[in-house]
Amino acid sequence: SETTPGTGGDTTSGTAPKASNVKVGLAYDIGGRGDQSFNDSAARGLDKAKAELGIEVKELEAAAGETDAQKEDRLIQLAEGGYNTILAIGFAYEGAVKKVAPTFPEVKFAIIDSEAPEAANVANLVFAEHEGSFLVGAAAAMKSTTGKVGFIGGVNVPLIQKFEAGFTAGVKAVKPDATVDAKYLTQPPDFTGFNDPAKGETAANGMFDAGVDVVYAAAGGSGNGAFKAAKAKGKLGIGVDSDQYNLPSLADVKDVIITSMVKQVDVAVFDFVKSVNDNAFKSGKKVYDLKAGGIDYSTSGGKVDDIKAKLDEYKQKIISGEIKVPATK
Amino acid sequence: MATQDTGEPGGHPAVELTGITKRFPGVIANSDVNIAVQPGTVHALVGENGAGKSTLMKILYGMQRPDEGTIFVGGQPVAFTSPADAIKAGIGMVHQHFMLADNLTVLENVVLGNEPRSGPGLDFDTARRRIREISDNYGLNIDPDDLVDDLGVGARQRVEILKVLYRGARTLILDEPTAVLVPQEVDELFGNLRELKAEGLTILFISHKLDEVLSVADEITVMRRGTTVASVLPKDVTARKLAELMVGSALPVPELRESTVTDRPVLEARGLTVTSADGRKLLDNVSFTIHAGEVLGIAGVEGNGQAELVETLMGIREPASGTVHLAGKDITRMSTKHRRESGMGYIPEDRHRQGVLLEATLWENRILGHQTRKPNARGLLLDRRGARADTQRIVEEYDVRTPSIDVNASALSGGNQQKLIVGREMSSKPDVLIASHPTRGVDVGAQAAIWDHVRRARAEQLAVLLISADLDELIGMSDTLAVILRGAIVAHYDPATVTPEELGSAMTGAGREG
Amino acid sequence: MGRFSARAIVLGLAAPLGALVFSALICAFILMVTDHSPIETVDAMSAAAQRPRTLVNSLNTATTYYLAAVAVAVGFKMKLFNIGVDGQYRLAAMLSATLAGAAFMDSLPSFLRITMTILAAMLVGAAWSGLAALLKVTRGVSEVISTIMLNAIATYLVSYLLNPARLAQNVPGSNNISTRPITEGGRVDGLVVTGSTSKIFALVFLAVAVGFLYWFVLTRTRFGFELKTTGLSESAAVASGVSVKKMVVYSMLISGAVAGLVGMPQLLGASYSYALDFPAGIGFTGIAVALLGRNHPVGMAVAALLWGFLDNTANSLDVAGVPREIVLIMQGVIVLSVVVAYELIRRYRVRAEQHEVGRALGRTKTLEEVSS
Amino acid sequence: MSAGGLTVGMEIAPAAKRSKRLSPMVYVLIAVGAVLLLSLVRLLADARDLTSAGTVQAAITAAVPLAMAGLAGLWSERAGVINIGLEGMMVLGTFGAGYAGYQWGPWAGVAFGLLLGAIGGLLHAIATVTFGVDHIISGVAVNLLAPAAALFLSKLYFAKAPGGGQKQSPRVEDAAKVSVPGIADPLGRVEEKGWFFISDLAGILRGLLTEVSLLSVLAVALIVGTVYVLWRTPFGLRLRSCGEAPTAAESLGVNVYKYKYYAVVASGAFAGLGGAFLAVSSGQFRDGQTGGRGFIGLAAMIFGNWRPGGLATGAGLFGYTDALALRGSTAVHALLLLLGIALMFVAVIQFRAGHSVLSGVAAALGVLFGWWYFVSDQVPAELVGAAPYVVTLLVLGLASQRLRVPRAIGEVYRRGEGK
């Protein structure tokens, strides 16, 4: 059978709409489906594509500490298994895509978060996380009464540094004299910083004790600890990747989450699959930024309703290019 | 608390073993053994190494289960599945090797498995009181709060006896309790035993020292190759006769025939002082000279600095002051390896810990300590073939009983391991041999062989430092005798004239130089 | 003991084979209980075993595992527990990658570049483990703790250095960050296998050489003898003139130097730079492989190959819809059941040996003799 | 390679006489001295966080799972069984806590974590005690098996649970927090003042006495309970005797197998508790959540010389430094000064004790840290997290190592075969 754990059955049966000849293979980054974050977002897009387009899918997962060769093998197995549309989730796949794509010219590849592999059959889907982070930074500055806000990064890697850069710029844009307290929970290759709520809580508490009153947690699952701390101390938090206010696993702390920096990997995934399905595949870089709607801030819970107008103003300025958000510190 | 003796004496033996057979893989340790021990007597059990004495006692104590046979206690048949059962039946055992946890206090060692309680906790006060009581009653002189690590051998032995008495045992098994004691301590122990006997306790006593056996036992059972070969009364036999019963041949005697001592000094220690980490003097200004062809015997109660002396001579320990000279050359700072290469042979006191690698083959054990020299090495490489050939030679010359040189040393009995060690140390033709307890726990045959080899090497100008707890061996094998007490050499004796008793009192500090 | 009787061979094979079968049964049981098909699992695995690419990848993975295992085993042989192989190889790979990628290296002859890179890695690995050795011999600090601490410190040190402001650079168009890539002449070309896109690491020969050296040093040299002696009995080693402190230092340094090699096949044969995604955690796998292979040069090779193969079947299992965790479970069960099997066989052997000794001594009486 | 490793370099304690035990007064003096030093550095470096209530609370939270892992190691190793599988058993504990915790509340989670940890311990006991497998091998196998099993089960049970995922459980409610009533505000006010010593003391006390999770209270109770059970009861005596001299214990009728089983299963249970504490206090089970805490716990136990007080100190030291590093980098910068001063103290003490080389090393390091403090404004962010590891190594390297390893540790015991 082609059933993959957690994907809920064979797509050719049931209520799915007309069958398509597109077969999608998706290779997750470490963490895989169920990480409630980056990979899950991709999974949502895939699920949507499956439901709406009636395609067949196969999901594979990366293991911690594996080599490029093993990632290549994963992509090749998909390609050889007849999956003609392959998504590689995460920049860790850039080497593998670079190597595998040319050997399967008839297969369409997409890689998230990397511009590096360039080929006629590769789409590079990248996000402007710094732009979204700028907006939540602005929100943080507006909501802060102490003029001190915090940034908690899961692991100290350039991707997360990009979040920090945008966030800081957003804070400064609103309150030039506000300070940003930044903290990374672990250093690579120790990636437990994305999975250690206890550390997130301690770091957040430290910030709150130092006068910070809004914390942006770009730390995967560790962010849960930060929200817990915020809730206990009556402070505010900002979520990341998906609209964390609406995540069932955060239901008990959702009232401290004023907004989230939404990175719509699901949109990118769905768009890509759809483009292949519609024979409209385009290779090369596609930037999901504020303008393209791949990045946004969320408003669930209504905690930013009062400043929504100002935030949207910033959003427009970024879209129009009036504000250029730095992507590095 | 254990129950008191189960049965009324009423004519029954205190314990009786009938038809006991115990097989180990490849060995029948006991076969159809029959012994009856009358209540209120001291019953001795003798036999050579491996005769099956300890096994039999372990069976009686519930540590081993017999394959066949029955045990009666006070006339009742019993089946022990663990020492706990034996303890309940009033049997206690002092083992051949100390059964003490060094890092626990005397109190903890004594009450273990039989603790007085108050609520869920251990009732330390009651335990302390009871131990003091027993200690006072039998003059054992034991402080319950001492750490066992701090105790000497004699005191440990007394703790072992205390453990048994604490459990209210009516029948005591003592497996070679005197092996490590000096004569005075032995006398004290025997005094204790007589007192116990007077109170109606029954004692089973194992020893290789036949005159002791004759002096303390009421009845003697002799074992050979796993079976009882005779049961005799002390008045009917002599030590010589007993030995013949044991081995079927005459008892060897440690003696040096003619003096081979020269005036060429080989090993000289001058003012050696060694201090412990906490500043105590373990060796106190020790000086001596051993000449070629001379055996210097060191007598002393264990723990008086012998181990430290040997380690300092071998370069394992650094002296705080003093020097060691080998053939006139100062070797005080030389490494152990270098000393060995310069002609020092070493038979360590604890063969299992220091002498052999139990989990390595005999030929690898041949290399041990001689790994830099012919025939074991060529340059930086091992010469496996050379080592194997030489091991074969040692096995033959020294009568090491083994099926092959490829078995692990652990498969050999203690005596055979020791013969291998002696053979190894002799093969490098050393100028000096440091021999610590070279025949401890070795049976009479092997003992004689080892003495023979030492004698022969001495005739070829070997200088020997001999340390032994066996005073007969010391007196018989030495050209000169020194007594060590609390790290200092306190007396010198001429082995030709000294008696074990004189030596013994010097060792305990009771006597002064004669 | 090096005896090659028929019985010894049968016994030697019985343990690992029995254990493999046993672990397969356990895993089949787990799969069935959780509604997965063991047959499909076996199918997927055997399909993987026929795919050249999987085999090449397995061999390559095994190469690094093997080096890590040897590094661990050098310590184990004398009862030193070097948990720090992980930190040692990561630090070594990072710093030697920096050296190998440095601009001035471009002009040097290829052989020299590669040799310098490898030597640098060995030196760094040895220096890092040397810290643990130093702490142990001078201060008695347990190497278990110090290497755990040094692993973590290595992580922080690497991430401090792997920074555009220091020894690294951002990878253009990517979120990765890496040392300057090694140019053509500094790489070690792999061996091409038909049917596989991956090449066999040429440094597999380095691993073989290391294994051979390990065997040779351990069994044929005085040093190896002293090392083993120390492991079997510290007190006997001291009495026989071995300086245990020196042995601790030497074996830790050797262990660290070999650990330094762990990252080389990947660095010089595939990655060409040290980046965020350089494989981590191989040191811990090395421990398992060394234990499984009983510190024996050939045993560890077999264990490394098995481990590498299992790792590389995970994708195939995933494709077949079998949860990939089953591989990890299988690895754990194999380690346990192999050692249990070895223990049972060892007990049997000891008995047999005592039997032999007993017979040779003429102590053994047969039952007939006893009864007659 | 079964036994407990080489003894080389260790100063084997020369039979520590009981009379040398420090009196409670000395401990109080040491504690006061430490607070004085912290207070001084806090003033000099203007790093409030060194003695703030928040730091102390965070230190406790971080230390508790480590201490439980250390306690787990203690139980096992005191009975002679090396337990390197703590990490795996902790993982089982986190899973168990997630599984039961989200359904039936935090205390059910704790109980279930304990149970699963105990199962891990049982596996280790079967392998090492019954089958005589080398303790390290068995531990490594547990470390391989347990996380795989936890993940396998997590996919099975949490993927479809509301709010759960393939690698995480749904939310678990935290255990209640308690405070000594009426002291939080006054202490808080004193802490605010920034007075030398007094404010620091107030901060520390406030951290220790307010908003304390019941889990931490339970952990302290378990440490004290362990002291009682292992050192004051017949059960504990028997258990320890199996780690010191199993054959002697056997000869007195103690069933060594049984006590080793108790010890190793208890060890698993404690490790499981550590994992459960982690999961419950952070609100859920997550794959990979333990992040090596089992190993750190083991290190804390060795650091603490196989004693409950010692391992608590080790866990506390680690937790404290970890908390400082996670909470903010100014405190870590101040830590440089603290280390510099403390090392100078050590140098003086060691010099007077006649250890001139050690004294020199300490002084050199002290100068180095002091210099680093004065030439920099902060410790590079990438290095801040290394603080707990560096401090632990420094303490180990400069304190004298009078290790007292249970004598029969790592040995494979077989009934009736002892010497």
Ligand SMILES: Nc1ncnc2c1ncn2[C@@H]1O[C@H](COP(=O)(O)OP(=O)(O)OP(=O)(O)O)[C@@H](O)[C@H]1O
């Ligand atoms: N646990 C065991 N397993 C196998 N064989 C054993 C075991 N214990 C003893 N034996 C064998 O049983 C025989 C009798 O051993 P035992 O220890 O009873 O001798 P012994 O008379 O006490 O000797 P010694 O005078 O040396 O103490 C030995 O030769 C030995 O081979």
Ligand SMILES: Nc1ncnc2c1ncn2[C@@H]1O[C@H](COP(=O)(O)OP(=O)(O)OP(=O)(O)O)[C@@H](O)[C@H]1O
């Ligand atoms: N636990 C055991 N398992 C197997 N064999 C044993 C065991 N204990 C003793 N033996 C065997 O018993 C024999 C003698 O053992 P024992 O320990 O009594 O030797 P020994 O001559 O008394 O020397 P020592 O007491 O000084 O070690 C040896 O052959 C040994 O193989």
Ligand SMILES: [Mg+2]
């Ligand atoms: Mg005996």
Ligand SMILES: [Mg+2]
């Ligand atoms: Mg004996």
